[in-house]
Amino acid sequence: MAAQTGSQAVERASALLGLIVESGAPRTFSSLVDELGLAKSTTSRLLQALERSRLVYRDRTGAFRPGALFSLHAARPSALHDLSELARPTMEHLSELSRETVNLAVPRGGQLVSIDQVDSCYLVGATNWVGVDVPAHCTASGKVLYAYGALPRPTGQLERRTAHSPVDRAQLEHALVEVRRRGWAASLDELEIGLTAVAAPVRTVDGSVVAAVSVSGPTSRINDYGITRLGDVLVAELRGLSALLGHQPGRKEGFA
Amino acid sequence: MAAQTGSQAVERASALLGLIVESGAPRTFSSLVDELGLAKSTTSRLLQALERSRLVYRDRTGAFRPGALFSLHAARPSALHDLSELARPTMEHLSELSRETVNLAVPRGGQLVSIDQVDSCYLVGATNWVGVDVPAHCTASGKVLYAYGALPRPTGQLERRTAHSPVDRAQLEHALVEVRRRGWAASLDELEIGLTAVAAPVRTVDGSVVAAVSVSGPTSRINDYGITRLGDVLVAELRGLSALLGHQPGRKEGFA
DNA sequence: AACTCGGGTTCCATAATGTGAAACTTTGGA
């Protein structure tokens, strides 16, 4: 189906592993067989290989569960289970896709702050955002956090950073409606002329939004990539990240 | 080398995964190549497959790290990081090897108590030990815990359960020296006539012993398997389990 | 700039390895 080149056996085995690990509950052999649609024999062999390698094991009932290697990783004191550690792989991936700067932002004290960043590989556009507080209303991540109630609405005057900054409350609210509709937010030249960002939400187990991930770069390059396309990619990738946080994709995606 | 039948590609890929996950530090491509001794091309393809499946990812520096699936598992609230959960795979494995009852025992209130058990597949020998306190000096696990200082020496009279129970303190101490020398302990008919057990220590990150795993069954069957052989198997397997707890095999294996 | 060294990926012919249908075994139910 989605094989690029090369190792089909490994990919199939990995798919099995994925199913076993992702669904917290023990997976039965037959459920795996017809979920992947492989022959019983093939499935059996692959699972045996995984079992030999201690990547899965069969519990008492004969169902498959994540094996010792997973426990090992989980037990590592160094395996920071915090957000930025979890998000790293996804962010690296997004960085490769877009080749632009990727940021992970969370609300802090009524503003938003980036807690992790993967730099663009271009020279232009690789400023550091980690730790610097920026006005949320003119960033893509900020809009996401506003839209889904992760950040309380700003009080007082909305700062005008550029001619494009939204300073009118009604205008902002209108934008937020749009964000919720599409699932992602954009900010074109609103914080700084020539700087565009696209962001989407990261949800936790109860469906609430806890962070936003943004991709940002020169307006021209982002436009080349396509804002909508980028938004959709972000949403898709972050759905995966949300799953890591325990968010069940099926569930209501309410906004606080 | 140690392939039974079937899927070599998967096993090789798994071996790579193992190296990447086990050594907490990021692994470089070439280190993987010459550690496994596979062709560069093969290694490259396998790693690409693993990367596509999000089982590993390349960080900024190009080194390989455990991928999203591992984070996912680590983040699971259900992923009990406690001892018995961690030990399960190993215990199941031992159960299959020996086909006897496997117990995980920890010290509690000066005695020892089993906190998890995998039953033998034989009818004879499958009693439940979980939760029942037994006199430590006539069990294999107890001797292990004594030997490595996980359990303070017993006070008062040593209970005589059978004619083979060690009731003499000097005799016990002598046995403990032997335990430390070999790395495992045995108990033949000491708790109950006809019941033999072999046990070895589980170490945690600082090298101290926190638990013992024992294999026990009818003296005759255990003898058939070979006490020494069983002891060695236990030591080897538990070395792996100890690694899960962060114990660096190289480190000093001091006994408290 | 041109040259080269080392790490890494891609190509390619070869055959070894993985594949699925079906036969077989085992388990559990009625």
Place this chain on the structure above:
DNA sequence: TCCAAAGTTTCACATTATGGAACCCGAGTT
């Protein structure tokens, strides 16, 4: 006891993995 379901092993076939060599790319060097 007989049957159905669940899983494993067998087997003939060709798809798929393999490793050597060629290639690529970036970082030093002259």
